[in-house]
Amino acid sequence: MATRSRPAPPPPRRTSRTPTIVAVAVVVLVAAVVFGGVLLSGGSQGADQAIPVTPAPAAYPTTVEDGVVVAGGPAAHTLDLYEDALCPACQAFEQRAGTAIAQAVASGRVQVRYHLVNLLEQRSDPPGYSSGAGNAMICAAESGAFPAVHASLYAAQPREGGRGYDTGQLVDLGQRAGAGPGFGECVQSGRHVGEVTVNYQQAVNDPALQRDGSFGTPTIVLDGRLLQPGAPELDAVLAG
Template identity: 45%
Template sequence: MGGAERNARKKRQQQQAARAITQARGGGDTKKIIAIVAGVVVLAALVIGGVLWTNASKNKTEGQDIPTAGLTAPGPGVVEKRDGVVVTVGKPGATKTIDIYADFLCPACGNFEKLYGEQIHQQVNDGKLQVKYHMLPMLNRASSPPGYSVESANAALAAADAGKFSLFHDALFRAQPEEGKRGYDKAQLIKLGQDLGITGPEFGNAVTVGTYSAQITSEFDKTADNQQLWHPGAQGFQTPTVVRDGKVVDVKPGWLGQ
C-alpha cells in the first residue's frame, strides 16, 4: 500500500470517526428534542382537555330537560294571579303578606329557596300567608350568553297566566344554572311549561317574543332605585329581598313565624 493510499485511508477513517462523534453528540440533542416535543404535546393535550372540560361545564344545561319530578302543586284553594310583573300566590283572607324579590340565576336566591321554600309553601297552603313574587333580572349579564334572568322571569309570568307559576318557579330553582354559565334557552323554558301541563300556544308565544321582558326590565330599574328596599347598611339593592309591612325583613331562623 503506497503512502498516498495510506494517507487517503487515514483521512477516511478520521472523517468516519468525526461523523461518529457528531452523531453521538447529535443523539443526545435528539433525545433532548424528543423530550421537549413530548412535553409540548402533553402540555397541549392538558390545555385542550382543560378547554374542553371548561366548555362542557359552562354549557352543561345545553340540550337538557328541566326536571319536574318531585314538584308539588299548591294546595286546594290557593290562587295564583299575575298583576303586571308581580305574581301573588295564596288563599284569599290570608293573615300575612310578604313580598319576595328574587332572580332565577341568583345563587343566594337559590339557597333561600332551599332553606325556606317548603315552609313558605306550607304557610300558603294553610291559608296563613300570601306571597307576592317579584322575579327580577338582577344578574341578567351574568349568564353566558347574557339574558337568562330576563327570559326566565318572562317565562315565569307567562306560566302564571296558565296557572302554573309555583311549579315553574320551583322547577327553575331546583335545577338552577350556575352564575356565569349557560342558563336555559327559550326552547327549554317552553318545554318545561309543556311538561308542567301548559297546552295552549299563548305560553310558547309569550316566551318566544318576550311579552313581559320590557316591563320586567323597567320594574327592576325602579326597584333598584328604591332605597326603602335596600338591606340595612347595603350600598344598593340586592336579591333575595323579603319585605313585610313595607320593611325589609332580616331573614334569619324563625323569621317566618314572626
C-alpha cells in the same frame, strides 16, 4: 345565611323611588331587543337537555298584577319577595323556606308577591337568562303552572357565569309542568321581559329595599318590614 347576590359594579343611585315614564319606556324597549336578539336565539350547548320538573310543595292559585306574580288570595300576612332566577342566594332561600312558603300560601295564611328581577342579567353566557327565566315564571303564573315552574328553575338553577336555559327548554318545562294554552307563545315572544326589567328598576330605586346602600337579591319584605332571609319573624309567620 346565604350571601345576597349583587351586581358588579352596583347600579347608579337615583333620587327618585321609581323611574320616570320615559326611562321605563326606554328600558322596556331595550329589554325586548336584547331578549329577541340574544335569548331567543339560544345556543346549541345543552339544548337537548330537559329541565327536570320539581313537583310543587303545595298547589295555590296565582295571578299577575303589573308584572308581579301574586300567589294566593288576601291573607293576614303579605310577603314581598324580590328574586332573580340566576341568583345563588335566591336558590339557597328557596331550599330553606320554599316548602314552608308554598304551604303557608296554600293554607291561606300568607299572600306572596313575587317580584322577578334581572339583577344578574349580564352574569349568564349569553346575557339575558335572568329576564328570560323571569318572563317564563310570569307566563307560568298566567297559565296555572307557577308553583312547579318556580320550584323547578331553582332546583336545577344554571351556574352563574354559564349558559342559562333557552326558550325552548323553558317552554318544554312549563308544558310538562302543566301550563295551559298560550304558555309557549308567552315565553317565546318575551311578553313580560319588559316588566321584569321595570321590576328591577323600581326595586333598585326604592330606598326602603336597600340594605347597606344597595339593593340585592333575595330581598324579603314581610308586612312592610325588610327582613333578613333567616329572620325568626318570617319563620314564625310561615309556621302559623
